[in-house]
Amino acid sequence: MNYYSLNKKAPNVSFKDAVIKGLAPDKGLYFPEYITPLPKAFFDKIDNLSHSEIAFEAIKQFVSPEIPEDILKTIIEETLSFDFPMVELNNNISILELFHGPTMAFKDVGARFMARCLGYFNQNNTNEVTVLVATSGDTGAAVANGFLGVKGVHVVILYPSGKVSDIQEKQLTTLGQNISTLEVNGTFDDCQAMVKTAFLDENLTSKMQLTSANSINVARWLPQLFYFMFAYKKLHNTYEDIVFSVPSGNFGNVCAGMMAQQLGVPIKHFIASNNENNVVTEYLKTQLYNPKPSVQTISNAMDVGDPSNFIRIQEIYKNKFETLKDNVSSFSFSDDETKVAMLEIYSNHNYVADPHGAVGYLGCKSYLEKNPNAHCVFLETAHPAKFLDVVEEVIKTKQALPQQIQSVMGKVKVATTISTYEDFKSYLLK
Ligand SMILES: Cc1ncc(COP(=O)(O)O)c(C=O)c1O
Numbered sequence: 142m143n144y145y146s147l148n149k150k151a152p153n154v155s156f157k158d159a160v161i162k163g164l165a166p167d168k169g170l171y172f173p174e175y176i177t178p179l180p181k182a183f184f185d186k187i188d189n190l191s192h193s194e195i196a197f198e199a200i201k202q203f204v205s206p207e208i209p210e211d212i213l214k215t216i217i218e219e220t221l222s223f224d225f226p227m228v229e230l231n232n233n234i235s236i237l238e239l240f241h242g243p244t245m246a247f248k249d250v251g252a253r254f255m256a257r258c259l260g261y262f263n264q265n266n267t268n269e270v271t272v273l274v275a276t277s278g279d280t281g282a283a284v285a286n287g288f289l290g291v292k293g294v295h296v297v298i299l300y301p302s303g304k305v306s307d308i309q310e311k312q313l314t315t316l317g318q319n320i321s322t323l324e325v326n327g328t329f330d331d332c333q334a335m336v337k338t339a340f341l342d343e344n345l346t347s348k349m350q351l352t353s354a355n356s357i358n359v360a361r362w363l364p365q366l367f368y369f370m371f372a373y374k375k376l377h378n379t380y381e382d383i384v385f386s387v388p389s390g391n392f393g394n395v396c397a398g399m400m401a402q403q404l405g406v407p408i409k410h411f412i413a414s415n416n417e418n419n420v421v422t423e424y425l426k427t428q429l430y431n432p433k434p435s436v437q438t439i440s441n442a443m444d445v446g447d448p449s450n451f452i453r454i455q456e457i458y459k460n461k462f463e464t465l466k467d468n469v470s471s472f473s474f475s476d477d478e479t480k481v482a483m484l485e486i487y488s489n490h491n492y493v494a495d496p497h498g499a500v501g502y503l504g505c506k507s508y509l510e511k512n513p514n515a516h517c518v519f520l521e522t523a524h525p526a527k528f529l530d531v532v533e534e535v536i537k538t539k540q541a542l543p544q545q546i547q548s549v550m551g552k553v554k555v556a557t558t559i560s561t562y563e564d565f566k567s568y569l570l571k
């Protein structure tokens with residue numbers, strides 16, 4: 142598959158080059174040239190397919206011929222080595238749990254898939270690749286874990302100082318080996334802007350091979366479409382109008398769901414559920430896209446003021462506002478509303494949701510008010526123990542720490558503080 146830049150000012154590239162470059166030279170995100178819907182036979186037999194078989198059929202067109210089918214099967218098997226359970230709350234709402242991987246957030250799948258693709262492409266390359274990743278909490282940990290100890294790869298994580306949870310910070314700053322962490326005096330958007338600027342800085346790119354492990358990178362982004370297929374498989378024999386409420390920040394996950402829809406999965410509607418960082422909610426009301434500085438919330442991983450993937454969403458719906466509105470709704474919720482939702486889910490259903498999942502739950506409730514016959518799946522994108530302070534304060538119950546989290550608790554933070562792009566650049570050149 143070839144990919145084009147959404148800024149349309151750079152040459153088309155193969156999957157391999159899109160993965161290695163991360164971002165196109167004109168600063169555009171890459172997008173596949175074609176999306177061929179899966180055949181009816183695939184959907185007829187989906188009940189009998191494993192997660193790996195579904196994932197293989199879904200992603201093969203996007204990575205071939207550069208990744209041979211036998212290698213792709215192995216990459217997928219290794220990537221999906223944990224479960225994706227579904228919890229039905231009632232006839233209208235289900236939860237898809239995406240936190241059973243090594244870092245307990247949904248980013249593990251994309252990070253593990255990308256690490257293996259890059260490893261395959263890089264096997265005969267003697268030059269070191271530097272993977273840059275901006276994180277508002279979870280991507281960094283998943284990428285660090287996915288690439289830990291991978292020969293020839295150096296990962297540099299940038300995270301906003303004081304704006305991630307304590308456990309997320311532990312996960313980001315304690316791995317060592319080939320993982321380095323920069324604590325940035327700024328917001329997630331500042332981190333993401335530094336990473337994007339680095340790709341265009343010839344002074345850097347002439348000296349080192351840089352790539353991105355954010356959802357900018359197609360190998361990080363596309364595997365997220367598997368989730369929507371797994372949920373569809375579980376629900377399609379029981380419910381007709383399946384909608385997804387996706388807690389959204391950089392909009393990569395909901396946009397991956399839209400790719401699943403383009404592949405033919407009968408998804409009736411998407412709900413992009415936001416915290417107070419509501420650029421897209423406002424856009425759907427006004428048709429004006431006004432990126433603004435992000436504000437800090439208790440669902441910190443969604444504190445994004447200028448979501449990267451908005452441009453991919455527009456491309457999917459052919460830049461037609463009406464088509465976008467037919468397929469997507471967006472709601473924004475305050476921290477107080479999120480806390481009330483966490484308590485409600487716990488009291489009514491005995492389920493502990495994290496603040497991001499709770500925003501997804503609120504999105505379902507808002508949509509169901511006008512669409513009472515739909516079945517809404519909200520994505521539980523991170524384990525509640527990653528947000529221990531707020532979860533225990535709201536539901537007033539002590540939480541047990543899963544082994545994945547216990548393993549980082551006693552470790553010592555190692556991070557270098559930076560404030561400007563110049564600081565970042567000199568760090569990379571050191
Ligand atoms: C727990 C959690 N929920 C939701 C999001 C938002 O996902 P996206 O950036 O794909 O919109 C993130 C960050 O990516 C996250 O870590």
Ligand SMILES: N[C@@H](CCOP(=O)(O)O)C(=O)O
Nearest residue numbers: 276277278279280355356442
């Ligand atoms: N919420 C993310 C922000 C980066 O998103 P990405 O999907 O573009 O990598 C995080 O937790 O870091």
